Amino acid sequence: MTDEKELRYDPAAIELKWQARWAAEPALYAAEPATCGKPKYYVLEMLPYPSGQLHMGHVRLYSIGDALARHMWMRGYNVLHPMGWDAFGLPAENAAIKNNVPPREWTLSNIAAMKRQFMRLGMGFDWDAEVTTCFPDYYRWNQWFFLRMYERGLAYRKKSKVNWCPECCTVMANEQVIDGRCWRHEDTIVEQRDLVQWFFRITAYAEELLEGLEALDGWPEKVRTMQRNWIGRSEGTEVDFFLAEKDDQGLGTRDQGTGTEELGIGNREQGTDRQRIRVFTTRVDTIFGATSVQLAPQHALVAAFTASDPRLKAEVDELIEQQKKAREAGDLGAIEKHGVATGRFAVNPYNGERVPIWVANYILADYGTGAIMSVPAHDERDFEFASKYGLPIVQVIRPENETPAVVLPYLSEDGVLMNSGEFDRLSCERAQRVLAEMAAREGFGKATVTFRLKDWGVSRQRYWGTPIPMIHCERDGLVQVPDDQLPVLLPEQIEITQQGGSPLARVPEFVNTTCPKCGGPAKRETDTMDTFVDSSWYFYRYTDAKNSKAPFDSAVVKYWFPIDQYIGGVEHAILHLIYSRFWTRVMRDLGLVEEDEPVRRMFTQGMVVKDGAKMSKSKGNIVSPDDMVARFGADAARMYSLFAAPPDRDLDWQDDGVAGVSRFLGRVWRLGTKYAPMARTARGQRPEAPSGTSLKLLRKLHQTIAKITLDFEGRWHFNTCVAAIMELVNEIQSADVQLAAGEISAPVMLELLRSLVLLLAPFAPHLAAELWEQLGEQGSLLRAPWPVSDAELAREDELEIPVQINGKLVTVIRVAADANVMTIQAAALGEAKVQARTAGKTVVKVIVVPGKLVNLVLHPSDKDPSRGASVVK
RNA sequence: GCGGAAGUGGUGAAAUGGCAAACACACUAGCCUUAGGAGCUAGCGCCCAAAAGGCUUGCGGGUUCAAGUCCCGCCUUCCGCACCA
Numbered sequence: 001m002t003d004e005k006e007l008r009y010d011p012a013a014i015e016l017k018w019q020a021r022w023a024a025e026p027a028l029y030a031a032e033p034a035t036c037g038k039p040k041y042y043v044l045e046m047l048p049y050p051s052g053q054l055h056m057g058h059v060r061l062y063s064i065g066d067a068l069a070r071h072m073w074m075r076g077y078n079v080l081h082p083m084g085w086d087a088f089g090l091p092a093e094n095a096a097i098k099n100n101v102p103p104r105e106w107t108l109s110n111i112a113a114m115k116r117q118f119m120r121l122g123m124g125f126d127w128d129a130e131v132t133t134c135f136p137d138y139y140r141w142n143q144w145f146f147l148r149m150y151e152r153g154l155a156y157r158k159k160s161k162v163n164w165c166p167e168c169c170t171v172m173a174n175e176q177v178i179d180g181r182c183w184r185h186e187d188t189i190v191e192q193r194d195l196v197q198w199f200f201r202i203t204a205y206a207e208e209l210l211e212g213l214e215a216l217d218g219w220p221e222k223v224r225t226m227q228r229n230w231i232g233r234s235e236g237t238e239v240d241f242f243l244a245e246k247d248d249q250g251l252g253t254r255d256q257g258t259g260t261e262e263l264g265i266g267n268r269e270q271g272t273d274r275q276r277i278r279v280f281t282t283r284v285d286t287i288f289g290a291t292s293v294q295l296a297p298q299h300a301l302v303a304a305f306t307a308s309d310p311r312l313k314a315e316v317d318e319l320i321e322q323q324k325k326a327r328e329a330g331d332l333g334a335i336e337k338h339g340v341a342t343g344r345f346a347v348n349p350y351n352g353e354r355v356p357i358w359v360a361n362y363i364l365a366d367y368g369t370g371a372i373m374s375v376p377a378h379d380e381r382d383f384e385f386a387s388k389y390g391l392p393i394v395q396v397i398r399p400e401n402e403t404p405a406v407v408l409p410y411l412s413e414d415g416v417l418m419n420s421g422e423f424d425r426l427s428c429e430r431a432q433r434v435l436a437e438m439a440a441r442e443g444f445g446k447a448t449v450t451f452r453l454k455d456w457g458v459s460r461q462r463y464w465g466t467p468i469p470m471i472h473c474e475r476d477g478l479v480q481v482p483d484d485q486l487p488v489l490l491p492e493q494i495e496i497t498q499q500g501g502s503p504l505a506r507v508p509e510f511v512n513t514t515c516p517k518c519g520g521p522a523k524r525e526t527d528t529m530d531t532f533v534d535s536s537w538y539f540y541r542y543t544d545a546k547n548s549k550a551p552f553d554s555a556v557v558k559y560w561f562p563i564d565q566y567i568g569g570v571e572h573a574i575l576h577l578i579y580s581r582f583w584t585r586v587m588r589d590l591g592l593v594e595e596d597e598p599v600r601r602m603f604t605q606g607m608v609v610k611d612g613a614k615m616s617k618s619k620g621n622i623v624s625p626d627d628m629v630a631r632f633g634a635d636a637a638r639m640y641s642l643f644a645a646p647p648d649r650d651l652d653w654q655d656d657g658v659a660g661v662s663r664f665l666g667r668v669w670r671l672g673t674k675y676a677p678m679a680r681t682a683r684g685q686r687p688e689a690p691s692g693t694s695l696k697l698l699r700k701l702h703q704t705i706a707k708i709t710l711d712f713e714g715r716w717h718f719n720t721c722v723a724a725i726m727e728l729v730n731e732i733q734s735a736d737v738q739l740a741a742g743e744i745s746a747p748v749m750l751e752l753l754r755s756l757v758l759l760l761a762p763f764a765p766h767l768a769a770e771l772w773e774q775l776g777e778q779g780s781l782l783r784a785p786w787p788v789s790d791a792e793l794a795r796e797d798e799l800e801i802p803v804q805i806n807g808k809l810v811t812v813i814r815v816a817a818d819a820n821v822m823t824i825q826a827a828a829l830g831e832a833k834v835q836a837r838t839a840g841k842t843v844v845k846v847i848v849v850p851g852k853l854v855n856l857v858l859h860p861s862d863k864d865p866s867r868g869a870s871v872v873k
Numbered sequence: 874g875c876g877g878a879a880g881u882g883g884u885g886a887a888a889u890g891g892c893a894a895a896c897a898c899a900c901u902a903g904c905c906u907u908a909g910g911a912g913c914u915a916g917c918g919c920c921c922a923a924a925a926g927g928c929u930u931g932c933g934g935g936u937u938c939a940a941g942u943c944c945c946g947c948c949u950u951c952c953g954c955a956c957c958a
Contacts, residue, residue, distance in 0.1 A: 008909095008911080221877075222876095222877060222878075222952085222953075225876070225877070225953080225954090226877095226953060226954080229876080229953075229954055229955095230954085232954095232957065234957070234958085236958080279958085280957095280958065281958060282957095282958065283958080294958090334955095334956090335956075337956080361956095362956050362958095363956085363958080364956080364957065364958085366957095367957045367958080368957070368958065371958095372958045373958085374958090375958095379958070380874095380956085381956050381958075382958085384956090450957080450958095451957095452957055570952085570953090573953085574953095631910080632910090643885090643886095643896085643897075644885060644886080644897090644898095645885070645886075646886090649878095649879090649886095650951090651885085652884085652885060654884080654885070654898070654899095656884095656897095656898055656899070656910095657884095657885065657897070657898055659898085659910060660897055660898055661897085662910085663910090663911085663912095664897085666911085666912090667912095670912090717887090719885090719886075719887085719896085719897095720886095720887065720888095720895085720896075722896080722897090723886090723887075723895070723896035723897075724895095724896080725896095726896055726897075727895080727896065730896090800892080801892090802891075802892040803892095804891085804892085804938085804939075806938080806939090807891095807937095807938070807939045807940095809892055812892070844938095845938060846938090847891090847938050847939075849891065849939095852891050853891050853892075853939085855891080855938050855939060856938090857938050857939095
């Protein structure tokens with residue numbers, strides 16, 4: 001009885017055995033040098049934040065990547081499959097405040113814990129290439145890049161309105177604000193503050209980042225669309241409206257007081273004395289229909305108007321308040337339009353017409369010029385606003401071949417101009433070009449391109465991040481930290497509190513320094529960098545992680561890049577993936593890398609949910625990977641996460657499903673251990689030409705190999721790959737009587753089991769390794785060649801072909817696989833059921849698709865008898 | 874509002890325009906027993922007591938010998954964008 005007990009599948013015993021061996025042989029999963037002569041394959045999964053615990057989303061992500069990596073190893077590639085830690089960030093500081101643990105200590109112990117989890121899951125990572133972003137040997141290169149960018153004007157400082165999260169006590173980039181809330185704190189409304197901040201000039205690459213998307217055909221369309229929208233390129237025209245002279249003002253305007261003339265809005269470039277209001281429009285063809293100019297409440301000219309007009313100021317403040325409320329509600333789009341007339345007028349440069357200047361709450365200060373011309377007849381928003389405030393609505397576009405009587409607002413650009421003086425009858429498209437050219441010629445505007453993308457604000461008033469390597473000297477101003485003084489180290493001993501401002505500012509030993517230029521006393525910059533800086537280039541560092549002279553060796557990068565396959569969550573479609581593309585271009589311009597794009601193929605895997613809902617503490621529906629591994633084993637947890645859904649879809653986690661996969665692995669285990677001793681006696685022998693059960697099983701095997709190989713090459717339906725392996729095992733098992741009767745020779749059994757183990761290796765690496773050993777194999781499974789499907793063996797010699805009448809299934813016939821059309825047709829027509837149904841009817845057409853089906857089309861007047869019967873009833 | 878993805882059994886799902894529901898989970902019945910989160914056998918879309926038969930891929934049209942799959946219109950869910958001038 002004990003021998004049967006030994007047949008129990010004990011995943012923990014098997015997995016721990018192999019994990020110990022793998023740990024003792026790190027070269028197994030290590031990339032080889034470029035000189036190894038093999039083709040390279042770089043498979044990368046997004047690196048985790050070291051929160052202390054892997055979650056099921058991680059298990060799924062890394063199960064996908066590890067399966068791919070293992071497959072590519074077996075295909076003979078030199079695989080780089082690295083792992084690291086996105087180790088800077090706020091949670092470490094919050095933990096420090098809460099538990100009084102230094103951020104570094106907290107982070108490192110989390111990393112240790114998660115690394116143990118990775119080991120226990122049997123992930124095949126190249127730990128030699130491990131990158132930990134909070135280590136000085138990594139972040140010094142953040143600083144180095146910062147300086148290079150500063151030298152090129154790509155890093156700069158400006159005072160600006162910034163998003164401030166009161167919970168994080170720091171600012172954040174636009175990309176990190178979601179519906180007016182912090183991306184980390186869904187319940188925390190982001191405030192606007194005026195601060196001097198460091199920025200990266202990502203807008204300098206806006207055009208290129210947009211164009212580059214076209215070539216990224218290995219990326220999900222969804223991600224490309226999201227980036228396109230985020231960059232938000234918009235072609236239009238900037239036009240200067242002239243500010244009407246005060247004594248030009250018509251009746252009914254308010255007395256404005258004095259003092260607006262000092263303001264330099266728009267007149268610097270043109271060098272004229274007349275005040276200008278520059279507006280941006282995509283529809284300059286409608287400019288003869290402009291009946292007002294609308295300013296954002298934050299527009300500089302508004303401040304000038306309100307300076308001497310407390311009543312107006314109060315009204316403008318109210319508009320600002322409305323915007324703030326809407327932003328807090330997370331829906332700026334739904335704000336009710338309000339505006340206030342300033343009493344001032346602007347002159348349309350095309351026709352000299354005076355239009356009133358308003359301030360409105362729906363005008364965005366930070367898009368375009370913060371000012372628009374309002375054309376109610378041809379813009380929905382302007383129409384709504386003009387209707388509300390009784391502003392004139394002047395139609396200037398009409399459909400070319402119809403009467404001008406159209407419903408306003410008429411938004412189509414498919415039309416011609418009217419009420420537009422000499423430009424009447426020009427098409428909209430033509431007029432846009434002509435009017436923009438005129439503006440440029442006359443010096444009151446130009447065709448221009450506006451982007452929604454803003455420069456990347458990278459300053460953070462936090463401790464646990466990369467110090468910005470700049471020094472403020474009273475004499476020399478801003479001074480770079482010299483390269484030979486890098487890294488600027490984060491001080492270790494520091495008190496973290498929830499006070500505002502940078503914690504580093506309260507560390508005198510850090511702040512006080514000497515100016516590299518004059519040697520006098522100076523102060524360090526105390527802002528640290530956004531952690532998205534770390535993740536913008538970490539995958540380059542993996543290729544040369546220990547380099548102390550440079551961020552990496554360009555020659556090594558040249559070998560490994562671009563990344564062949566990047567895998568991660570779609571939630572990083574905008575943030576990380578756009579920053580990374582920007583960073584690669586900066587490095588290209590620095591001469592460090594050759595390519596424009598770091599990632600050739602991108603894959604976004606679906607979320608892991610439970611009962612249809614995202615796993616979260618508050619819902620209490622968290623499934624712990626440790627628990628899964630303890631109950632069912634790493635192989636079962638991994639294989640289930642590939643089996644339960646295709647990788648791009650959301651996966652609903654069901655513990656019963658994992659149990660099912662575990663039971664399946666148990667069957668494989670019993671099958672393997674039962675027949676391995678017999679199979680291994682055949683090592684070195686060639687199998688004879690198979691027949692009977694052998695042929696049947698080998699055929700199924702080779703069909704399975706073909707299917708799985710094809711999926712790895714692109715389709716990635718790993719769920720059906722696992723199902724195919726299950727089918728194969730089921731078929732072998734259901735032939736158990738024949739196996740026991742010795743109908744299958746040892747060489748055939750060896751091929752069956754060997755191939756089965758190879759197919760299983762990417763999905764259940766521990767069990768595969770164990771059975772591999774039991775089959776008498778010495779070397780690592782990873783170095784064993786992936787099986788090749790023998791098309792001849794895989795081919796069926798007899799097929800079941802459905803026979804339909806008028807598209808309805810009637811019966812199924814068996815024919816030789818290579819039967820020709822005539823043979824199949826004769827067989828189908830000869831079937832008793834077919835004859836019964838066609839008796840007395842006219843078969844007008846016979847469709848025979850060899851290998852697929854037969855369809856008999858009856859004359860329409862001949863009703864199928866069975867249908868006729870049901871009609872009577 | 875705009876853009877994208879999806880909608881198939883009790884559940885997760887499968888299906889180059891060619892037998893809808895593979896592979897699993899759950900469930901039902903039986904067997905076995907070392908009583909295990911074990912193993913084995915059989916059943917399992919819906920209607921009909923059963924068989925025969927009929928029906929079935931969100932809804933409605935269309936193309937086709939043939940539609941879950943392609944086209945048009947609608948509904949629902951999820952995701953992204955959303956006064957971007």
